[in-house]
Amino acid sequence: MRSCDVIVIGSGIGGLTAAALLARYGKRVIVCESHTIPGGAAHSFRRRGFEFDSGPSFYCGLTSAESLNPVKQVFDVLGESLEAVPYDPFGHYHFPEASFGVYGNAERYRQEIAKITPQGAKEFKRFEERLLPLYDAMKGIPTLALRADWQVIPVLVGRYLPSLLKMLPHLLLVQASVGNVMDATVQDPWVRRLIDLECFLLSGLKAHGTIAPEVAFMLGERSHASVEYPVGGSGAIVKALVRGLERWGGQLLLGCHVEQILVNSGKVFGVQLTNGEILKAPIVISNASIWDTYTKLLHPDDLPPSYRKVALDTPVVDSFMHLHLGIRAEGLENLTGHHVVVHDASNDITVAGNTCMISIPSVWDATLAPEGHHVVHAYTLEPYAGWERNAEYEQKKREKAQTLYRALERIIPDIRERVVLELIGTPLTHAYYLRRYRGSYGPAIEARKGMFPGCHTPIRGLYRVGDSTMPGIGVPAVAASGILCANTLL
Ligand SMILES: Cc1cc2nc3c(=O)[nH]c(=O)nc-3n(C[C@H](O)[C@H](O)[C@H](O)COP(=O)(O)OP(=O)(O)OC[C@H]3O[C@@H](n4cnc5c(N)ncnc54)[C@H](O)[C@@H]3O)c2cc1C
Structure with a gap:
């Protein structure tokens, strides 16, 4: 039976930050990641020579000494850094009546x-x-x-x-x-x-x-x-954190799904993996979402019922439709990398499909696509409810992706003729690859109506990090959650 000082469940940016810092400060740390690629929502994946960001692509202050970005502060402590390409305007917003540069x-x-x-x-x-x-x-x-x-x-x-x-x-x-x-x-x-x-x-x-x-x-x-955009894509941020973790003696286990957090008399003592193996540690940090941690990873009796109910009642932001494309690039020399398209001004911007986000990071880092091509990621909010892998799934998926194609046509009118590789992701894809409850973007905790919870739980030795803890959603925020948790333990 393996044992260590700290087990981290999940290699999202929050989990990796906490793990790498604790390793840096001398703890024996093991990170168990269910997926075969680390990084959670921030992981990159490769298909036919195209390197895709699965989620985030908008970053500030990854390299600057002036930066307040917690990711940069963690790199400094770990002795890591990355190369990034600065750019401005950082995007274009396209409303029905006008497009303009956002600087x-x-x-x-x-x-x-x-x-x-x-x-x-x-x-x-x-x-x-x-x-x-x-x-x-x-x-x-x-x-x-x-x-x-x-x-x-x-x-x-x-x-x-x-x-x-x-x-x-x-x-x-x-x-x-x-x-x-x-x-x-x-x-x-x-x-x-x-x-x-x-x-x-x-x-x-x-x-x-x-x-x-x-x-x-x-x-x-x-x-x-x-x-700035990290050379190598969002995966470069993940790689730097993994390098930092391993340099300081921490271990990352990929394809290692945690089935259960083990608790005895209100105190954590390890985790059980899907293959039945038990890893022992007096401290376990869950980077899984609040809903996944409290339903899938713990027995209902492990938590006080009222606490569990309040936690599980946390409101949820919708999931996503994703369109990942490889496209031919000829004639697109003046293309810029970030766009937001609002289709219909009479509809609220939060209505699913109305606001579409587009990222074309190969305009900053040409190595992300084969020569003469660009890599495109377009996404929009989409409710999880109603999605099932049934006979209509493929048809529904194609129909729902049309709003993303129409958004892309505002930027590249002949986009459909340029496509050499197309991957459409639904809320089910998002939930499956990111192991996230209802494929959600995160908790919908409104200012004035509540606060993101901290890293503590009612179970001794069990802590949480990531976007369902303070300070909230986004790469800098979850890195901050990892820092807060690691510092609390030291
Ligand atoms: C489409 C999209 C675009 C975004 N764009 C931006 C952006 O431009 N800029 C920005 O700053 N932020 C952006 N974000 C938000 C940001 O990416 C996330 O808030 C952040 O990456 C979440 O990190 P996390 O630490 O909470 O963990 P997650 O990314 O949720 O990772 C959790 C990890 O835990 C693993 N896991 C779960 N359960 C288990 C288990 N039982 N056993 C083992 N492993 C498990 C999962 O596989 C996953 O790898 C975006 C998010 C999305 C989805």
Whole structure:
């Protein structure tokens, strides 16, 4: 029977961050990953010479010394780094009435908004000015210094008092909805929809559901630390974390599905794998979602019933339709890499299929596609309910992918004639490959209505990391959750 100090279930960015840091600080760590490729939502996969991102492709501050990105801070501790390509504009938003460039450079972005609504651009400036001081205050307190229990207080007071004092005037903003900031600063309906869209892309919720620090961080990072794409794709971030884990003696087991977290008298003592093997450790960290951890990995009796009920009642963001394409690239020399298409202005941006995200990362890193080709990932929200692998599945899948093709036609009108490789993913694909409950993007915890839970659980020795813990969804956020958990254990 193998044993170690810490078992991490899952190699998402949250799990890998916690595991690599704990290995770096001398713990014997084993990561059990169910899939044969590490990285969870952030993994890359290869088909016929095309390297696809399965999920994220938008990053800030992966390499800059100025960056607040927790991923960069973790790389520094592990002695790892990666190459990345900076770019600006970082995307184009295509509304039915107009397309425009979205720039990291704040002044340039406002100029683009002013072309559509001069008054709106002024109001957007007021919105930024209200949020950016919060980002400036955050700058002084590295995520690496934080932990998820009361012991954070002496650390902050002892080492970061000036930054804490800078934060004081903005304390009310820390848990506030950014919708309140929008209400106080922006009346222009076009800019209000723009802010709603930016929030939706970030958290899966519009402005009133998104917390202010999340948006402050996004606005600050994209203008100060630069928008960049990792050479080698999102998988390069995962590879760097795995290198860091292994360099410090940690172990990653792929194709290693955990069936059960083993608990005795309210205390964890290991995990049981699908092949029946038991791995023993006094600490287990689950990177599986809150719903997967509390239903599939624990026995119902392991948790107090009221706690379990509240946890499982956490609202869920929808899943996705994905379209991964390999396309011929001739004549597309001026193509840019990120696009968001809103099809119908009379429909809410959150309606499934109405807002489509597009990423063409081979414009930054040509090695991701065979010569003369581009690699494309388009996706949109899609409810999990109603999907079944029945006789109609293939037909439904093709029909649902049409909204993504129509979005792509806004950018590449003859896209359908260019396709050399097509992979369509449904909520069932997403749930299967990412081992995620209902293939969800994550918890839909609205600002003002609740908070993401911390890394602790009622079971001694059992902790959680990832996008159903504080601070929430997104690569920087889940890396932060890994840091908070690792620091809490040290
Ligand atoms: C389509 C899409 C686009 C996105 N775009 C961006 C973006 O541009 N920028 C950004 O910052 N964020 C983006 N995100 C969000 C970001 O990718 C996620 O929030 C983040 O990667 C989730 O990481 P995590 O640590 O929670 O773990 P996950 O990625 O959920 O990984 C959990 C891991 O645990 C494993 N696992 C689960 N159960 C078991 C078990 N029983 N045994 C063993 N292993 C198990 C799974 O296989 C998986 O590998 C995007 C997400 C999606 C889906």
